[in-house]
Amino acid sequence: MRYKITRLCKKHVSYGNPMTNKTFAASSLAAQAMGWIDPVTKAVVPPIHMASTYQRDEDNGYSSGRIYARSDNPTFDQAEATLAALEGGAKALVFSSGMSAATACFLALAPGDHVVAPKVMYWSLRNWLAGFAQHWGLLVDFVDADRTDAIAAAVKPGSTKLVWIETPANPTWCVTDIAAAADIAHRAGALLGVDSTVGTPVLTRPIELGADIVMHSATKYLNGHSDIIAGALVGAHDDEHWQKLRTIRAQIGTILGQTEAWLLLRGMRTLFPRVAWACRSAQTLAERLSSHPMVAEVLYPGLPSFAGHAAAKKQMTGGFGGMLSVRVKGGERAAIASAARVELWKRATSLGGVESLIEHRASVEGPGTPCPPDLLRLSVGVEETSDLFDDLDQALRRGHNA
Template sequence: MAKPPLKPRTLAAQAMGAIDPETHAIVPPVHVASTFLRDPDNQYRTGYIYGRPDNATVRQAESVIAALEGAPEALLLGSGMAAATSVILALEAGAHILAPKVMYWALRHWMLNDAPRYGYTVDTVDMTDTAAIKAAIKPGKTKLIWIETPGNPLWTITDIAAVAKIAHDAGAKLAIDSTAATPLLTRPIEHGADIVMHSATKYLNGHSDIIAGALATARADDPLWQSIRNVRARHGAILGPFEAWLLLRGLRTLDVRVRAACETAADLAARFAKHPLIAEVLYPGLASHPDHAIAVKQMQGGFGGMLSVRVKAGEAAAIDAAARVEVWKRATSLGGVESLIEHRASIEGAGSPCPPDLLRLSAGLEDADDLFNDLDRALRGANA
């Protein structure tokens, strides 16, 4: 009788069962060599030539991410931004791109300000409105629709399958930033996505000690994927071997970390939704969230560890509350074992579409009561 396929939790925890062939160590070594010996006839039968396009430790981490995403291949790059921009730079010259109105601020800024310098045109649209997406398509010119779900920092949910159909009907590719969902909660390729991107700095690593980006593809023979491979190699954007080793270590605990963060975020969302000093909680797991039904349809096992709260007293009170916390840490990023808080509009600066009264929260692995009580005290102190 055939063995049933291993569950994602097992695949990640055992790093695909990787064992060092020489020592039988259950933790793989870090391969740091930059160059490799040729065979006497000048061939490279090991498959390794030079460290800029390829690395054995990187390959190991890529294989785990590909398995988790249900993808034939994955690539690791030096940051989430390197991963995202490589997708765009791999497009044909003059391509038109659709992106979300509200999304990760650094990529939004790059798309609107830097991508045009490379000959691309970018329009932003509400990715929860399929009619608006269809209306924004430029027939024959739109080559990529980029979505982010859950969308940072409002945690909107985009219907991946619906947007995939729009993209494919227009002859375009669908790429999705699935950082906040992780492959444990959503596998976008199963919903029709062509490319999945992660800031692996966040949940995939989960320990706030590396910068990394990941891409996974629905088809290894896709010309766009091959172009992305070339961009990574020619731009020298591959992840370093030690960072790949740390990422592999982080992936081993991905399942337990993400599920714990989801549980805490759901708890906090429900409690802050009743808080007298909070005007609104943005969390797709709440029935009151406008995209809750879509989240239920395409997220399994939880609704993520990210939420945002809007402070009733406004911007000044939100900033003051963030200044008063002790358990929460005032820091950029998300998805680590420690819980983080940010007044996001201040971070993004002028032109940010983020509401000024919003605090973005990344639930870590601390006790939910400690997190609630800490922010509750900070809110009450800011409103005293």
């Protein structure tokens, strides 16, 4: 896939760009962050604009197009334009967290509106939908979203306003057919929102498959260095609904900090090589762990035996992601004991960073979790694959005997 580099920033920002009439691979676009050059200094890395407010003109207008930093900041422009281009969307918005980005999509609805969401999904958002969203007045049905017939049975034409899916879905990595879900949502008069945090625009482009909104917990793969909290939305259309999301961000104040926006852009410049490495390593680990004597099951979309493999193969290109989970023989006790014995892997929440992380998810999510108690979630970083496997091997064997 190749893209024409264009000025997707706001019209009042004029970044130098000698490449607007050429097309480049998406990986090249990301590496140069749209190829923008600072017009004043000719720097290839953008400055951080720390200003919280902007001067009015003598006629009391704002010819700069900016009023106050809670609405926007010049540091956002390049990150948002780069992400919109990578996803093939019309516009992008960065938020203070993945949660603030995701909840904005639901806050844009009205009390009484009906939404459909997955049973297996980002746990914090699931809790928010089951608690605050329903208390506020949304009607929420949770379904097995890897079954499109379950989505179709749950939608209510005229009442359903948003179908929300996550694919691959954390932490069992079940896969939803995005194109089929989009067709179901649109026939019911609803929008389709896709949490593509794990898919990333390197592997999956939901807008091309019919999605209206793509959400990223940008803390994860987009940033890739575990040093910021951020979220992002990409819209297929710059329409009335998109402007409502922009207004919600400004009015609630879930704006991303200037330094965090700069770090997010820095991270996106290495997105393609990081994700490619993680995919190769995760595939190798999944295949090797499938025959490990202490592993009952490996959950990874790249395995032909995985239930969602066919759907993943249809809509993911270049790999199946850097996330996998293993179900440990010996149950919860053996799983926790194994995680306690890793040396290279880090026991920590989160995913998508350059360092590999391991976590016993059921104990994190608590009561009501659909996560099996014997499951360990693995976020594969960029270390040597053989080192990662050897460390898991010794930890699983020692944990089983603990």
